[in-house]
Amino acid sequence: MDGLVSGSTVRVELGDKSYEIAIAPGSLDELGFPMAQLNLGNKVLVVSNPAIADYYAERALASLTNAGFTVFSHLIPAGEQHKTLDSIQTIYDCALEHRLERSSTLLALGGGVIGDMTGFAAATWLRGVNFVQVPTSLLAMVDASIGGKTGVNHPLGKNLIGAFHQPRLVLVDRQVLKTLPEREFRAGMAEVIKYGVIWDLELFKQLEKQTRLDRFEAVPPQLLNLILTRSCEAKAQVVSQDEKEAGLRAILNYGHTIGHAIESLTGYEQVIHGEAVAIGMVAASKIALKMGGWGQNWDQRQLALIEKAGLPTRIPSEVTIDSILESLQTDKKVKSGRVRFILPYFSNKTFNKERRGAGANAEITDRVSEDILREVLASLGAS
Amino acid sequence: MDGLVSGSTVRVELGDKSYEIAIAPGSLDELGFPMAQLNLGNKVLVVSNPAIADYYAERALASLTNAGFTVFSHLIPAGEQHKTLDSIQTIYDCALEHRLERSSTLLALGGGVIGDMTGFAAATWLRGVNFVQVPTSLLAMVDASIGGKTGVNHPLGKNLIGAFHQPRLVLVDRQVLKTLPEREFRAGMAEVIKYGVIWDLELFKQLEKQTRLDRFEAVPPQLLNLILTRSCEAKAQVVSQDEKEAGLRAILNYGHTIGHAIESLTGYEQVIHGEAVAIGMVAASKIALKMGGWGQNWDQRQLALIEKAGLPTRIPSEVTIDSILESLQTDKKVKSGRVRFILPYFSNKTFNKERRGAGANAEITDRVSEDILREVLASLGAS
Numbered sequence: 001m002d003g004l005v006s007g008s009t010v011r012v013e014l015g016d017k018s019y020e021i022a023i024a025p026g027s028l029d030e031l032g033f034p035m036a037q038l039n040l041g042n043k044v045l046v047v048s049n050p051a052i053a054d055y056y057a058e059r060a061l062a063s064l065t066n067a068g069f070t071v072f073s074h075l076i077p078a079g080e081q082h083k084t085l086d087s088i089q090t091i092y093d094c095a096l097e098h099r100l101e102r103s104s105t106l107l108a109l110g111g112g113v114i115g116d117m118t119g120f121a122a123a124t125w126l127r128g129v130n131f132v133q134v135p136t137s138l139l140a141m142v143d144a145s146i147g148g149k150t151g152v153n154h155p156l157g158k159n160l161i162g163a164f165h166q167p168r169l170v171l172v173d174r175q176v177l178k179t180l181p182e183r184e185f186r187a188g189m190a191e192v193i194k195y196g197v198i199w200d201l202e203l204f205k206q207l208e209k210q211t212r213l214d215r216f217e218a219v220p221p222q223l224l225n226l227i228l229t230r231s232c233e234a235k236a237q238v239v240s241q242d243e244k245e246a247g248l249r250a251i252l253n254y255g256h257t258i259g260h261a262i263e264s265l266t267g268y269e270q271v272i273h274g275e276a277v278a279i280g281m282v283a284a285s286k287i288a289l290k291m292g293g294w295g296q297n298w299d300q301r302q303l304a305l306i307e308k309a310g311l312p313t314r315i316p317s318e319v320t321i322d323s324i325l326e327s328l329q330t331d332k333k334v335k336s337g338r339v340r341f342i343l344p345y346f347s348n349k350t351f352n353k354e355r356r357g358a359g360a361n362a363e364i365t366d367r368v369s370e371d372i373l374r375e376v377l378a379s380l381g382a383s
Numbered sequence: 384m385d386g387l388v389s390g391s392t393v394r395v396e397l398g399d400k401s402y403e404i405a406i407a408p409g410s411l412d413e414l415g416f417p418m419a420q421l422n423l424g425n426k427v428l429v430v431s432n433p434a435i436a437d438y439y440a441e442r443a444l445a446s447l448t449n450a451g452f453t454v455f456s457h458l459i460p461a462g463e464q465h466k467t468l469d470s471i472q473t474i475y476d477c478a479l480e481h482r483l484e485r486s487s488t489l490l491a492l493g494g495g496v497i498g499d500m501t502g503f504a505a506a507t508w509l510r511g512v513n514f515v516q517v518p519t520s521l522l523a524m525v526d527a528s529i530g531g532k533t534g535v536n537h538p539l540g541k542n543l544i545g546a547f548h549q550p551r552l553v554l555v556d557r558q559v560l561k562t563l564p565e566r567e568f569r570a571g572m573a574e575v576i577k578y579g580v581i582w583d584l585e586l587f588k589q590l591e592k593q594t595r596l597d598r599f600e601a602v603p604p605q606l607l608n609l610i611l612t613r614s615c616e617a618k619a620q621v622v623s624q625d626e627k628e629a630g631l632r633a634i635l636n637y638g639h640t641i642g643h644a645i646e647s648l649t650g651y652e653q654v655i656h657g658e659a660v661a662i663g664m665v666a667a668s669k670i671a672l673k674m675g676g677w678g679q680n681w682d683q684r685q686l687a688l689i690e691k692a693g694l695p696t697r698i699p700s701e702v703t704i705d706s707i708l709e710s711l712q713t714d715k716k717v718k719s720g721r722v723r724f725i726l727p728y729f730s731n732k733t734f735n736k737e738r739r740g741a742g743a744n745a746e747i748t749d750r751v752s753e754d755i756l757r758e759v760l761a762s763l764g765a766s
Contacts, residue, residue: 085468085472089468092537092543092544096537096539096540096543096713099712099713099720101718101720102718103718120507123546124503124507124534124544124545124546125543125544126543126545127532127534127542127545127546127547127627128546128547128627149510151507151510154475154479156479157479160475160479160508160509161475161507161508162507162509162510163506163507163510163511163546164510164511244510244511329482330479330482335484335485335486337482337484
């Protein structure tokens with residue numbers, strides 16, 4: 001993409017809603033240039049949280065101003081507990097105060113929470129304004145910022161309120177990860193491992209070669225670049241084939257079915273999203289093992305990667321099996337009352353030689369029996 | 384459409400989001416049949432207000448139940464003052480309580496306020512569930528229920544929060560209009576006259592032939608049928624060509640630019656939407672007259688129709704010109720700080736012989752000078 005320091009570009013193909021993910025170190029300072037090429041209106045409202053804004057808002061705002069935009073900013077306190085309609089109201093108020101128009105842009109400078117909320121505000125202010133994602137967490141870079149899922153939490157369930165609203169641009173600058181708390185870096189790594197399992201065996205193998213995956217400083221720049229590029233490619237390919245999650249896209253929920261339940265039952269703080277996904281992947285792997293089509297060695301290799309990333313692999317003991325089963329019933333992924341699981345699938349029968357693309361390495365099923373589910377949850381420490 | 388008593392069907396062509404407007408007297412009792420053909424999930428949540436529910440909910444629910452749906456209902460107090468995010472929250476809570484799934488349906492049984500809110504809840508619950516419109520006001524039948532504009536009001540502006548979310552079906556039963564308050568019947572007639580001016584000269588002439596348009600009982604069934612069918616056709620044709628209001632669709636805002644300002648400045652109760660649109664059309668007509676391209680005779684013919692419908696034609700004297708100008712600046716239709724007006728346009732230069740379709744009879748312009756605007760507003764009674 002013109003005007004950006006060298007890097008790679010991944011395109012999300014969605015007809016007239018197509019957009020690019022620009023992956024380039026240092027690109028935060030060049031943000032204004034690719035945006036200036038998108039035929040956006042003059043006004044940009046940057047939404048962030050106080051900690052991230054302290055680090056990066058000045059640079060982002062300077063780049064936007066230099067590119068000719070009129071820039072405003074708005075802060076929302078950090079944390080999942082602020083991912084509410086009340087926070088969205090504060091974005092609306094700010095949009096009104098600065099007279100944002102339909103051609104204006106909401107820009108998310110932050111992690112998944114800021115991205116999801118800014119995107120939802122962009123989807124619903126004036127029935128939709130432009131949206132740009134500048135993710136600052138590993139999880140947002142490889143997952144949340146791509147694909148147009150936006151939303152907030154209902155007091156009784158995560159992301160129950162939301163809309164599909166694709167960004168016009170996603171800009172990934174890996175250098176901002178150096179200020180990311182280590183726990184959040186590890187949480188993002190869970191989604192990377194997910195792509196390795198369900199979509200990209202080569203990525204999986206590259207991760208296996210690395211001794212440590214638990215800190216930004218432990219991962220060499222070349223590997224981090226490969227992680228970002230191939231994860232974004234995986235996400236972009238899946239989203240391009242199934243934007244609204246009518247089918248294939250559901251495989252990206254690998255680890256998320258039980259993961260969401262654990263997050264919800266522990267109040268979204270004790271176990272954060274990526275950690276819950278890690279536990280959820282361990283659980284899905286055990287379920288797949290019991291149901292066939294997935295081997296003991298694959299289960300162990302995945303477990304080893306998750307441990308190498310410093311992620312939890314067991315369910316907190318105060319979480320009960322019954323409460324998980326109850327929680328699964330309110331999940332968005334329920335269909336006709338049946339819970340749908342994403343299971344890894346490497347059996348010879350559907351062996352995909354490239355092990356990349358086409359949903360070859362995961363399947364969606366609602367045929368997990370309650371017995372198997374209870375057994376697996378108990379084996380992972382649920383009470 | 385199968386299973387419906389005889390009537391006409393208007394199709395809104397929007398690719399895989401296409402749907403039908405079924406116009407048939409008595410069809411409320413047959414509602415379940417066309418819905419059963421749409422491959423919807425089992426659960427339907429009917430949203431209405433207490434007065435409308437008293438009249439019609441039982442019949443709607445019976446028809447849905449007979450067709451095999453599991454039905455729930457939820458009431459929201461009547462009135463524009465309840466068109467808020469807080470009311471949307473109550474729909475979310477009800478959707479959660481009844482475990483609505485992505486394949487479930489939200490059905491709006493009511494006027495524009497219920498339709499806009501139910502549609503917004505449907506657009507944003509689980510990132511989008513099915514939506515069906517059963518409009519009970521004339522305004523909702525000919526305008527609000529068609530085209531997928533959904534939303535709620537911000538304390539400082541109408542419909543500033545919203546989303547595009549097309550219904551799967553719109554079912555119009557003119558018999559329910561007999562319980563509609565007369566004032567609301569007249570308000571709906573404003574939108575009908577609008578189509579006559581900007582899109583369908585034949586409709587305009589048919590309306591002129593009728594002595595009174597101010598009460599349901601005064602309008603013969605055949606004319607009411609023509610009004611419903613041709614208004615829905617006009618709306619469907621415009622929406623099919625420009626779903627997201629990138630261009631043409633803006634002509635449907637004829638009368639709405641100044642109309643919205645008047646509604647907003649009088650608190651949405653003193654002057655209701657259709658009345659405000661009537662005043663807005665009178666104003667737009669006067670502006671067009673001063674700018675050329677629109678004749679004195681057309682201005683008078685439109686005025687006569689508006690009066691025949693018992694609608695107001697003057698701005699309440701307590702509304703100031705300055706407050707209108709200020710209010711216009713927060714309108715969604717502002718682009719690059721300039722207010723866009725829809726002006727009627729019957730000049731010979733672009734004379735459309737059929738006077739139907741293709742946006743021939745209205746134009747969108749941001750070149751209305753403040754002087755002309757002030758003159759016209761003063762002439763209509765603004766202080």
